[in-house]
Amino acid sequence: MPLPEHDQKWPPPDQHKQLRLYTQHGAWYAGDAEVLSQVYGGGTRPAVGMDPKGWDRPNSRMSGYINRMSRWFWGTPTPAGQSRATKLHIPIAADIASTSADLLFAEPPTLKLKGKTGQKRIDSVLHEAGVYGSLLEAGELGAAYGGVYLRVGWDTEMCDHPVVDALPPDSAVPEFRTGRLSAVTFWRVVREDDGEVWRHLERHEKGRVYHGLYLGDEDTLGMAVPLEDDPATAEYAKIVDSDGGFDSGYPKGLLVHYVPNMRPHRKLRGTALGRSDYDGTEPMMDALDEAWTSWMRDLRLGKGRIIVPDVYLTNMGKGQGAMWDPDREVYSGLQMLPSPDGGSMITLSQFAIRVAEHAETCKSLFTQIVRSAGYSVQSFGEGGDGQAQTATEIHMQRHRSYSTRGRKIGYWTPALAWLTEAMLSVDHAVFKTKAVAERGVIEWPDGVQPDPEALSRTLDMLNRAQAASLDTKIRMLHPDWDEDQVQAEKERLRDELGLNVPDPATMKESFVPDAGEE
Numbered sequence: 155m156p157l158p159e160h161d162q163k164w165p166p167p168d169q170h171k172q173l174r175l176y177t178q179h180g181a182w183y184a185g186d187a188e189v190l191s192q193v194y195g196g197g198t199r200p201a202v203g204m205d206p207k208g209w210d211r212p213n214s215r216m217s218g219y220i221n222r223m224s225r226w227f228w229g230t231p232t233p234a235g236q237s238r239a240t241k242l243h244i245p246i247a248a249d250i251a252s253t254s255a256d257l258l259f260a261e262p263p264t265l266k267l268k269g270k271t272g273q274k275r276i277d278s279v280l281h282e283a284g285v286y287g288s289l290l291e292a293g294e295l296g297a298a299y300g301g302v303y304l305r306v307g308w309d310t311e312m313c314d315h316p317v318v319d320a321l322p323p324d325s326a327v328p329e330f331r332t333g334r335l336s337a338v339t340f341w342r343v344v345r346e347d348d349g350e351v352w353r354h355l356e357r358h359e360k361g362r363v364y365h366g367l368y369l370g371d372e373d374t375l376g377m378a379v380p381l382e383d384d385p386a387t388a389e390y391a392k393i394v395d396s397d398g399g400f401d402s403g404y405p406k407g408l409l410v411h412y413v414p415n416m417r418p419h420r421k422l423r424g425t426a427l428g429r430s431d432y433d434g435t436e437p438m439m440d441a442l443d444e445a446w447t448s449w450m451r452d453l454r455l456g457k458g459r460i461i462v463p464d465v466y467l468t469n470m471g472k473g474q475g476a477m478w479d480p481d482r483e484v485y486s487g488l489q490m491l492p493s494p495d496g497g498s499m500i501t502l503s504q505f506a507i508r509v510a511e512h513a514e515t516c517k518s519l520f521t522q523i524v525r526s527a528g529y530s531v532q533s534f535g536e537g538g539d540g541q542a543q544t545a546t547e548i549h550m551q552r553h554r555s556y557s558t559r560g561r562k563i564g565y566w567t568p569a570l571a572w573l574t575e576a577m578l579s580v581d582h583a584v585f586k587t588k589a590v591a592e593r594g595v596i597e598w599p600d601g602v603q604p605d606p607e608a609l610s611r612t613l614d615m616l617n618r619a620q621a622a623s624l625d626t627k628i629r630m631l632h633p634d635w636d637e638d639q640v641q642a643e644k645e646r647l648r649d650e651l652g653l654n655v656p657d658p659a660t661m662k663e664s665f666v667p668d669a670g671e672e
Contacts, residue, residue: 156337156357156359156362156364156398156399157339157355157357157364157366157378157398158355158366158368158375158378159378160377161370161374161375161376161377162374162375163373163374163375164341164353164368164370164373164374164375165327165341166327169327171421171422172323172422172425172427173324175300175421175422175430176299176300176322176323176324177193177324178193178436179247179298179299179300179430179432180298180299180322180324181193182247182298182432182436182439183247183248183251183298183299183432184248185243185245185247185248187239187241187242187243190228190243191228191239191241193228194226194228194229194440195229226437226440227241227440227441227443227444227447228241228440228443240447240450240451240454241443241447242443242446242447242450243443243446244439244442244443244446244516246439246442246520246523246524247298247432247439249534250297250431250432250523250524250527250529251293251294251295251297251298251431252294253529253533253534253555254293254294254296254297254431254529254558254562255290255291255292255293255294255297256290256293257533257555257556257558257559258289258293258559258562258563258566259286259289259290259293260290261599262286262289263570263596263597263598263599264596264597264599265280265570265573265574265594265595265596266594266595266596266597266636267574267592267594267595268592269589269590269592271588271589271590272578272589272590272591272592274589275578275581275587275589276574276577276578276589276594278315279315279316279577279581282313282315283313283315283316283317283318285318285573288304288318288319288320289320291320292304292320292413295320295321295322296413296414296415296428296562297415297430297431298430298431298432299322299323299324299415299430300323300414300415300416300419300427300428300429300430300433301323301412301413301414301415301427301428302320302321302322302323302412302413302415303320303321303322303323303326303338303340303410303411303412303413304318304319304320304321304410304411304413304569304573305318305319305320305321305340305358305409305410306318306404306409306410306573306576306577306580307319307409307580308403308580308584308585310584310585314585315581315585316576316577316580316581316584316585318573318577321340323412323427325340325341325342326338326339326340326341327339327341328412328426328427330425330426333426334426335408335410335411335412335426336360336408337357337358337359337360337408338357338358338408338410338412339355339356339357339358340355340356340357340358341353341354341355341356342354344367344384344386344387345384345386349371349372350369350370350371351369351370351371351372351376352367352368352369352384353367353368353370353375353376354366354367354368354384354386354387355367355368357399358402358408358409358410359408360405360406360407360408361401361402361404361405361406361407362399362400362401362402363399363400363402363409364394364397364398364399365381365387365390365394365398365399366378366381366398367379367380367381367383367384367387369383381394401583402580403579403580403582403583403584404575404576404579404580404583404591405579406575406579407572407576409576409580411569411572411573411576412426413428413565413566413569414426414427414428414429414565415428415429415430415431415562415565416428416429416431416528416558416561416562416565417429417565419433420433420434421433428565431527431528432527434526435523435526435527438519438522438523438526439523441519442516442519442520442523445512445515445516445519446512446516448512449508449509449512449513449516452505452506452507452508452509452512453507455505456504456505456506456507458504459504460501461501462501464476520536521536525554528554528555528557528558529554529555529558530553530554530555532555533555563598567596567598570594570596571593571594571595571596572593573594574592574593574594575591575592575593575594576591578590578591578592579591609630609631612630613627613630613631624644624647624648625640625644628640628643628644628647
């Protein structure tokens, strides 16, 4: 049985380094202040007499680790006596992940097959299964965690086509061979009860999928138990054989593909895993949150406050205290000594709010974070002058973003080619369709829509100069069209322009070339 049979540590000890990174980057991606404080140790109050930043803590192994964590803004605890946490978070990590996904899949790529039957079926499945939405989800997860798993599956009771899931890498134990995924085990906790932890393991190998249920504790996988023992896995008990698995319907490989975000990994050298867009930007994102929190602190402290003598207060009665009414217009004469300078004894306290300094600091940090992640600030709606721009100008301004997009396309192209083959193979094996499994050819859009006005002027000049055929002009206007669509548009234009003239002798249409066409 490929799944573990004996008790062992879980997750496996060799996964701890990447899991630590997944936890850290997942906290930034989620943007939850409480989770960030937990990850960086901000929930632990410092010992009495010690600096909250941790500079004077003992230099032991454990305290040194706490010391390093406490130097982060999110590693400092809430001061004693403070009624509420005042730390604020700017969700720039989530913005980076969503921008990365939009650059890749906001305008989805085209998957083309040689066979018309397969092309028609894959187009139908892509829309019915919501694959384009799954790709956007996968793009976000990959940017945040450094990679993502695409998994092909099916549910004959819910739908009549294969489905695609995007799974984060913190729920998988991968096995690589020559840089390629050779096997992977997904796991999830299905139940926790009085210290007992029930885990469901799903292992993918070439042509096979295995399911197992384990009963252990927080750190140990425990022993295998029947799948029927938990409702979350009972459905798999009906389809697995004596080996604990079943045929995947894709004998050529795995029903799972790992898509790295970008390589190489700077912190885990030699691994086949990808690195996150956040890699190396964590201190700057921490500093951005600190600067933003300081700005909001200035706003709170900068609120105008009035300080008046006790005699200016109105006595509310015995045991009721006194109050100051700032809108009162008439006061009776007060028996008190005048102010030494002859002025009012009412003091207005108004602290300065350092708006320009904080705004410039936050802007500089934002720019550096985005640049280090591999993007241009224009991709985030910043740095524009509000003027209409051509596609070339937009591409030049966002050159860094499109360079990063090009690198990621290099990893996504083979993944999408695999996806078409795996989905059609499962579709044929499970749903008995006639489409033959084949790898598709992936065509990516430019990412920047051409300026319609500039394109129309270009086509008009080419038409007047008779320098381009009708076929060429149609392809310039619709670069994503296939041969059948182009030919159909040519026929429609000829009919509208009266270029398709019937031959009186044969009553057949004779071809009359358009301007510039031989």
